[in-house]
Amino acid sequence: MKHLIKQFLLVAVSIALIGASINLFLAPHHIAAGGVTGIGILVEQALGVPLALTVLILNVVMLILAFVFLGRAVFVRSFLGSLLLPLSLAIIPETMLAQDRLLSVIFGSMIFAIGVAILYRIEASSGGTTIPPLILKKYFNLNTSLGLFLVDAIIVIFNIFVFGVEEFLFAILSLILVAIIMNYLETGLKKRKAVMIMSDDKIEEIKAGLLKEMGRGVTVFSVSGGFTGSEKTMLMVVLETREYQSVLKMINSYDKQSFVIAYTVSEVHGLGFSYHTIE
Known part of the structure; x- marks a missing residue:
């Protein structure tokens, strides 16, 4: 029981960090750096649909796909994070903490990476766009990292059409920072x-x-x-x-x-x- 409570608290903290990184740093500056949150930022700007609602719909769809194509284990690991992420985005107000865009990208990416690293550490997931690459890996033997890269690359490219070239470049910077920080958190601290x-x-x-x-x-x-x-x-x-x-x-x-x-x-x-x- 203690283990389950600890797992729940860690998932909740990590999802709160991810939500804060999006709503306080990246979304206010129109930086869609991949994932379902990136899609949500793009859709919110293009169609006016709230970010949290888009993320909820996408995560529910991905959970169904995970259950059908990947089995119960992946579904269970992704379930809690998939539902808590849109809740976190709905609770945390979208506020521009820092006017400087570069500063926001740096701190937003750092906080996002810490949140995701905690999830990886406890073998949990926030669901979303991590699911399709796992399906492609299982049925078509496509490398998971390559699949994730392709999904994020497509989302990042759409920054050009929805926001502009500058936002596109900042989104690339955010992806790079997240990768570097996560790699350090995974191996550098130990x-x-x-x-x-x-x-x-x-x-x-x-x-x-x-x-x-x-x-x-x-x-x-x-x-x-x-x-x-x-x-x-x-x-x-x-x-x-x-x-x-x-x-x-x-x-x-x-x-x-x-x-x-x-x-x-x-x-x-x-x-x-x-x-x-x-x-």
């Missing part, structure tokens, strides 16, 4: 440093320092030099990014000639990261 260390005669001291001073687990590899063929010991440790400089100083304090390779990893699960640090 990035860690994986460090590989080799030392001729101080490897045990470095290992002890990593274990005791840094409180990190260490993996030990037996390796051999490609040129000399000599056997060596290599350590691997995964760190929080903020810990890297401290570890580097500690390694150099034992052996300034040590060989260190550091690279960024997008996600780590396990002791010290998903769970608690080694005591």
Whole structure:
């Protein structure tokens, strides 16, 4: 029960963020950057139909298509978000918070991306134009990302005919910003440093320092030099990014000639990261 309540609250918060990004930043400046909300902004301008009503009608149609062609699981994941989004758009008044269009696009895209990222994180959906690409993928094996891109591209192009070239360019900018921010939220917040260390005669001291001073687990590899063929010991440790400089100083304090390779990893699960640090 607690899990269901938490899921509902997260969906509600994410949909509220999406609604705020549209009604407070993008729609007042006539930026239709894809999705059912983009269609709604275009229809509102061209035909005078309220944005929330257009989104509701489209989402109901997409829910029916999802149930018929994609099955119960996709329908259930999309149901709540599909109904809450038009409600959010109806409740939040369309108000131009910032007169500067570029500022509005930046903040609107940022808030929109955060909302969608939360939905992705809990495997929920706001429905809408995410449904047709899934149908095309299932029945015609069309790549889902390509399908989403084509749908959004068509919607963005219509900015030219309904609003003008400037709005079209801002819509493209919004799509790019959303993609960048979502990618960062998906991987950037969880990035860690994986460090590989080799030392001729101080490897045990470095290992002890990593274990005791840094409180990190260490993996030990037996390796051999490609040129000399000599056997060596290599350590691997995964760190929080903020810990890297401290570890580097500690390694150099034992052996300034040590060989260190550091690279960024997008996600780590396990002791010290998903769970608690080694005591």
